[in-house]
Amino acid sequence: MQTTTRPVGSLLRQWRERRRLSQLDLAISAEISARHLSFIETGRSNPSRDMVLRLGEHLEVPLRERNQLLLAAGYAPAYRESGLDDPDLTVAREAVRRVLTGHEPYPAVVVDRYWNLVDGNESVAVLTEGVAPSLLRAPANVLRIALHPDGMAPRIRNLGEWRADLLGRLRRQVEVTADPALAELLAELRDYPGGEQEPAPGGIFVPLRLEHRGAELSFFSTIATFGAPVEITLAELAIESFYPADPETGEHLRRLR
Known part of the structure; x- marks a missing residue:
């Protein structure tokens, strides 16, 4: 598992821009206010664990990277990684x-x-x-x-x-x-x-x-x-x-x- 010291808001903004979505587009898709999303991305608001997972899903972030988003927000990873012989x-x-x-x-x-x-x-x-x-x-x-x-x-x-x-x-x-x-x-x-x-x-x-x-x-x-x-x-x-x-x-x- 790779870890990162970048704030979760910065990572979410990077994923949103990579998906070529505006804040309004993502906010509507995730059913939150654009103001709330803006606060998360700028670090003025710390997202809950459920919010990180919801945004990761709507941004189609791969599971490995969703774990990194959770770690950046201060939460434990949600998705485990096993060996194929598990x-x-x-x-x-x-x-x-x-x-x-x-x-x-x-x-x-x-x-x-x-x-x-x-x-x-x-x-x-x-x-x-x-x-x-x-x-x-x-x-x-x-x-x-x-x-x-x-x-x-x-x-x-x-x-x-x-x-x-x-x-x-x-x-x-x-x-x-x-x-x-x-x-x-x-x-x-x-x-x-x-x-x-x-x-x-x-x-x-x-x-x-x-x-x-x-x-x-x-x-x-x-x-x-x-x-x-x-x-x-x-x-x-x-x-x-x-x-x-x-x-x-x-x-x-x-x-x-």
């Missing part, structure tokens, strides 16, 4: 494993907030074949694996498009979370070679076009998260599942299976 997360862990296994023979990965690989099914080997072992050692970061010159990048036929999509997703995550570690990761990835390329007009998604043993595979992906989580670990997990974007890719994966 007994209380057994049901969630088993559900994730069922999703991964059931997705075979297509690749699927589970990542945390920082895009570190938490779990994956056996078919992920199709994606990581030829990747430098140093990139696969824990904590393996899937964005580094994808875009590093020693990772998947040399095998990605449409690297510019795929790179632009991944960096765009990370940029939006930085905007939502204001997390400096994610901002550092974005700066690192931008320094990798490959450039960014706008997708060709007329498509319906940006595919991952990947060379594998002499064949060109084409994938699209979906991302799943837990609904209504109140625990930080679950809130920050995402399952990305890759599907064949053409019949040839599906047949190639089934033969490998």
Whole structure:
């Protein structure tokens, strides 16, 4: 848990401005007076615990950062963070494993907030074949694996498009979370070679076009998260599942299976 010495009012104002909301907009949404909100932001009024949680919810502040708001206001954190091996997360862990296994023979990965690989099914080997072992050692970061010159990048036929999509997703995550570690990761990835390329007009998604043993595979992906989580670990997990974007890719994966 990161702590901060900044006043809670200053932090709330920063989140409001990041969300591009006026004081009146937020006050109406949170059903409080604009005057009260102004007093909170300037430090003239100390918000209650419930008020901090209410404003954090209406500002869509991530759970990790809501705890920081509470600490800044002098209250104990409201949301706990457990290891994925915690007994209380057994049901969630088993559900994730069922999703991964059931997705075979297509690749699927589970990542945390920082895009570190938490779990994956056996078919992920199709994606990581030829990747430098140093990139696969824990904590393996899937964005580094994808875009590093020693990772998947040399095998990605449409690297510019795929790179632009991944960096765009990370940029939006930085905007939502204001997390400096994610901002550092974005700066690192931008320094990798490959450039960014706008997708060709007329498509319906940006595919991952990947060379594998002499064949060109084409994938699209979906991302799943837990609904209504109140625990930080679950809130920050995402399952990305890759599907064949053409019949040839599906047949190639089934033969490998």
